[in-house]
Amino acid sequence: MTQLGASGLVLNEKLLFEHSDPGRKGYSLSALDVPEASLPDELCRDEISGFPELSEVDVVRHFTRLSTWNYGVDSGFYPLGSCTMKYNPKVNEVAARMPGLVDVHPATPQHLTQGTLGLMYHLQEALAEISGFAAVTVQPAAGAHGELAGMLTIRAWHEARGNARSKVLIPDTAHGTNPATASLAGYDVVPIASNGGVLSVAEVEAHMDDDVAALMVTNPNTLGLFETNIEEICKVVHERGGLVYCDGANLNALMGIARPGDMGIDVMHFNLHKTFSTPHGGGGPGSGPVGVVAELIPFLPKPFVVQDGDDYRLDDDRPQSIGRLLAFNGNFGIMLRAYAYIRSMGAAGLRHASEIAVLNANYIRARLEGTYDLPYKNRSLHEVVFSDKDLEGGCHTLDVAKRLIDYGYHPPTIYFPLVVRGAIMIEPTETESQEILDEFCEAMIAIAGEARDNPDLLHDAPQLPRVRRLDETTAARKPKLKWKEG
Numbered sequence: 001m002t003q004l005g006a007s008g009l010v011l012n013e014k015l016l017f018e019h020s021d022p023g024r025k026g027y028s029l030s031a032l033d034v035p036e037a038s039l040p041d042e043l044c045r046d047e048i049s050g051f052p053e054l055s056e057v058d059v060v061r062h063f064t065r066l067s068t069w070n071y072g073v074d075s076g077f078y079p080l081g082s083c084t085m086k087y088n089p090k091v092n093e094v095a096a097r098m099p100g101l102v103d104v105h106p107a108t109p110q111h112l113t114q115g116t117l118g119l120m121y122h123l124q125e126a127l128a129e130i131s132g133f134a135a136v137t138v139q140p141a142a143g144a145h146g147e148l149a150g151m152l153t154i155r156a157w158h159e160a161r162g163n164a165r166s167k168v169l170i171p172d173t174a175h176g177t178n179p180a181t182a183s184l185a186g187y188d189v190v191p192i193a194s195n196g197g198v199l200s201v202a203e204v205e206a207h208m209d210d211d212v213a214a215l216m217v218t219n220p221n222t223l224g225l226f227e228t229n230i231e232e233i234c235k236v237v238h239e240r241g242g243l244v245y246c247d248g249a250n251l252n253a254l255m256g257i258a259r260p261g262d263m264g265i266d267v268m269h270f271n272l273h274k275t276f277s278t279p280h281g282g283g284g285p286g287s288g289p290v291g292v293v294a295e296l297i298p299f300l301p302k303p304f305v306v307q308d309g310d311d312y313r314l315d316d317d318r319p320q321s322i323g324r325l326l327a328f329n330g331n332f333g334i335m336l337r338a339y340a341y342i343r344s345m346g347a348a349g350l351r352h353a354s355e356i357a358v359l360n361a362n363y364i365r366a367r368l369e370g371t372y373d374l375p376y377k378n379r380s381l382h383e384v385v386f387s388d389k390d391l392e393g394g395c396h397t398l399d400v401a402k403r404l405i406d407y408g409y410h411p412p413t414i415y416f417p418l419v420v421r422g423a424i425m426i427e428p429t430e431t432e433s434q435e436i437l438d439e440f441c442e443a444m445i446a447i448a449g450e451a452r453d454n455p456d457l458l459h460d461a462p463q464l465p466r467v468r469r470l471d472e473t474t475a476a477r478k479p480k481l482k483w484k485e486g
Helices: 013-019 056-069 090-096 114-131 143-160 178-184 201-207 230-239 294-299 332-368 397-406 434-453 472-477
Strands: 135-137 167-171 188-192 212-218 243-248 267-270 290-292 304-308 311-315 384-387 423-426
Touching (some): 143 267, 143 290, 188 201, 212 230, 332 434, 397 423
Parallel strands (some): 167 188, 167 212
């Protein structure tokens, strides 16, 4: 790019070279043969006030430099617990950019989109097989959106039976978004205390009554522990006419090994960005498919992708459905990446991924136990939660997180789950090698030693990155809101 056009348009490379004019400062609409009437007058301008004139190399160097300041899973270990920040294989990105798939308009007639509809259908079937549910919808646009779809499906099922209920039980070890989702779906949230890091049957029985619509459980839970009583707990809930919702955030610990649908779970959402290696964060797009037992299929969002013989279609004739939750039928590019991941891994590969994820978490657990407090001694699954209880020098979890930045690592999740005071939640995923895990553990051990011998190193960390420690308290209490300025 030599410069922006006088019209303010960013021109692609082909147009630039075809219509460049060394004697002009920009490129006019007429030079591109764009009819002036095609753009409203209020959207056209002759110049951008204060806009700099820059060469291509200046622009490229500026944005390349900025990109090197970012931290991502492509540049280093990302042990963010409960988020499953696994590497996104580039073959998924190649598949997602195939012209025949990426250029399909969502309003294209169904007889011309059999390939995309077929991919959505087979992704639904693959997710159903992996999870043990009778059916899966891929319409929800994010994990939280999938949670809401699942809870609205539960509400619709109860109302169709003339048995509207008002409460949802949520353990203190459940995923952090669950209470907000239950409330948004119109339910009162009833917290349940865990016992030894897991949910007890007796605790569920004590809270279960005829006004409870569902229990929202995360399995494995946010302590990285498997809910060993899950089958009996589901039985207790079902006997009182309730349903069991499972947050699928931690499916990376179970994939190919155990299926939530076989445990008695009725509804579960998937996080494709966690378990199935699609892009994570950045505000989207996302995808949060929802799996259900057979009895709940009629209530899923519509339209639903179905197969008729050799053809695929969107089934909109679903009178009990909770309705459409998205303008079209989900974020297809994310589904495509997940489908590519599943097909490239195969059943054995998916299971192996979970096995390595569990092995890696327990390796870190074994190496750091004794250096950091381990509040729950149960064998971990995909993640492990330590605390700052044994740190010396007046150092706390936040100090450890900030100091890790100086060692070149993204900090793990801190102060969550709330059931652990000063929590340090580490999830290595299957992505990392033993060499990387050893380097990380050595850094954590060194930081614990610094807390003892030179605590100011931690209190003043991070010292090496371009941005030092922020005054987070003042930022939270006195935020600078640009929309309020002026």
